[in-house]
Amino acid sequence: MGISATELAEAPVGAAEAPEGKKLAGRSPTQIALLRLRQDKLALACFMIVVLLILCGIFAPVICNLLNIYPTAATIPYDPSQVLDFNTGLPLQGPPNHGFWAQHPLGLAPQTAVDNLARLLYGLRTSLFVATAATVFSTLFGVVLGLVAGFSRGWMDRIIMFVTDLFLSFPFILGALAMSPIIVSHFAKPGQLGILSKVQLFSLIGILVIFTWMPLCRLIRGQVLSLREREFVQAAQVMGVPTRRILFKELLPNLVAPIVVATSLSLPAFVTAEAGLSYLGIGITGIPTLGQTIFDAQNWWEVYPLYLWAPVLTICALVLALNLLGDSIRDAFDPRTRR
């Protein structure tokens, strides 16, 4: 990643981007980074897009209520065979064969007659929830284990690094593929369907976390290894500051930059990973996701392009915006990109 926290800690505050008439002293590296971000038009645009999509996800139930649309086959109040052409499975009103239909702005899904917009909003909600939760937990794991490993050295370090390598060597997709049926068979009893979908949701997050905390852990450990030899840490040790305090008050603030960057770049990765797993059929049952929608829509590409376009473009916009934003954040935090 090429960020050195030592440089950040010591870096002289660049005079070039300081607005006129302001004091040069007293600004932390984070403040500088935020200032630079604010001046980055691309970053701002991406930020707006992400916020908009997040709002869509958060307020999906409200929007669906307002528009009177429903996201799952179980909730639709009408009979699918009444609104679909029985021979082709395509909707009798709205896209693809008829004009815009205000009641269902993105049309109805073929075969199931679920509203495409409602499904998209709820899918976005699931995707964002999974990605956010997975990012938070994998960052937490990675940072804590990295801090402990780097600071303790000795046997603790060796054990943690061994575990890290062990997890790194385990194939992610294989793990996910193996886990899914085990969970399902565990809940293969009547009346447990409601629990199953929740368990699947959280096990999906769990799988994503379990297989993604390692790189951050290694990164943090490397940073800590070099930081712990620095004078301010040694001084704290000499003064008898407790280890916990050294870890979280002395070391962690110096690691904000790599953590922010790693987080902002892992969010889009989780969005795509969730979609990919849902597409492979090892995601969640009963809750709409973008990956499932894409899987369903691919067969209909030629006769009903909008059905596929909507989720694909949404996921593209989300991942692209998150990635560009992540890149901008990295640039903003990286002292070597200062002009």
Added chain:
Amino acid sequence: MRFKSPLIAISAVGVLALSACGGSGSDNSGSADQTKQNENIGNTGNFQDASAKGPVTISGAKTGGIVTVLTLTGVQTTIDPSEVYYVDTSSILSGLVTRSLTQYKYDPSTKQMILVPDLATDLGTHNDNYTQWKFTIRPGVKWGENGKPVTAQDVAFGMTRCMDAATFPTGACPYYSNAYFKGGSKYKGMYTDPGSKFNGIKVNGQTITINMAKPFPDMPYWGTFPANGPVPSDKTVSDPKNYKKHPWSTGPYMIKSFNQSKELVLKKNPYWEASTDPARTQYPDGYDFKLQQQSEKIDQIMLADTGTGQTSLTYDDLLAPDFQQMKQKAPDRLTLGGSPCTYYWAPDNRKITNKKVREALSWAYPYKNVILAGGLIPNVNAIPATNLMPPGLPGRTAYNVTGRQGFNSDPAKAKALLKSANAMGYEIKFLFRTDDPISVKGKDAIVKGLTEGGFKATPVPTTTANYPAARDNTSEDINVRSAGWCSDWPSGSTWLPTVLGSTDPDKSHSFGANFSAFGNKAADNQMNAIQTMPLEKQADAWNALDKQIATKYFPLFTTYYTGIAQAHGSKIMGDNDDNTLGMPTWKDIWVNQ
């Protein structure tokens, strides 16, 4: 007979345009002509030609070319001729690779299959009460692998070999050879019990004599199964562990390479002689079966029709949107027709004991929405069903016990029935597969429909891999099972005893194919009685019994009959529907170079 793959249960699809069996209100595609044709699906009962002789020539047919066959679910099961009992493997083996006592031949003028001799010189001769059959094996047939002549001994060996139920657990022989041949019910098989000898089949020169324990008038039909063909008696060759990797060839093609779940390549058998075969031809240079291909990919290759796509065919049904495109773009490259299968919902009669509840279920089941969700093509591969026995079985007349029409459901009627049975909110527990999107969508539709009909719907999740075992488990906590069955040959004897004959699941821990767990002594006795009747009376008797059971007990309700919606490239000729199986007519295929 079982469907192409054990997984297909709900998501399978078939084709044919029919509308008016059982007086359903037709949607659009039912001309009188089609209706008549559909009534004859799988109807080989009246078509037999004991004197058919080779060689068969197709006028204008050219030799050469390789036929590529694309399939997703095909050839996943064993290809040992002693064990094949799935539609696709049976069809491929008996169409191209292995010969048996008798076989079917496609008749282009009637679009029906005709029963003709194969290795036997005729359709067999029987004594008065069908307890002894004699087949004379024709000379001049050679093994493709070593060029040595196929003897009556080899045929008898093959027929005896398959009667080992423990070695060939998914085969058909336990249902027929073991059940009907004299001493078959006690014979454990040459591998399970190597010391024992089976005396039901005797060989004298070129003549094979089969003695039956009970009358078996359907023997010539049973003779079409690859199990009733030759297997080399050399123990090292026919060892069950290895023979399934390379069964020896007697037909026009032999196995060049076989990679389970990947590819099956066939090349010409140099020792096959057209003059000895009344139905098969050998025009293409070979066949290349590419397995586990994605359905979307197959459909795009078929639609594009370029390069090797022109010499390709698929026996998977097209997906619904692709079918509509193909119908507009190149209707001549569609292979449509019937397949003799019925899908049904089988309430567990041990648990749902009230007939009114079962009837209510048949009114609440959302046929239309399930067909929509499954991507089936109405009146092409999902045809409104009434009788358990599909159209085409001899003597079949449509009956309608409940008066339900076509694919219509009526939640109000279901509620009324439930009320009168004092069972409002009756809980229906059924399986669905979480990793199969079609199954999940079907589940959603069923839950909605049943809830509207006054039931409490409880879907039970399972995975595709665990599904067959969960469904076959007699003590699983579910009370409805979704199932399907196909004719082994056009006779009620392949339907009622297998689907509705008692199996005593509590004690035997097996449904067999009787997923409704229906068991009734009187019905069993009637089935046995019918099998001893004169052949010409049997057809009507089976149909009458089918109707009688449905009227009196209503053990299950049919959801739809199947058909096929297959496609082929523009250079593939002679690809028609073998409506005894719903598979391509391999024996007539040639490549127009």
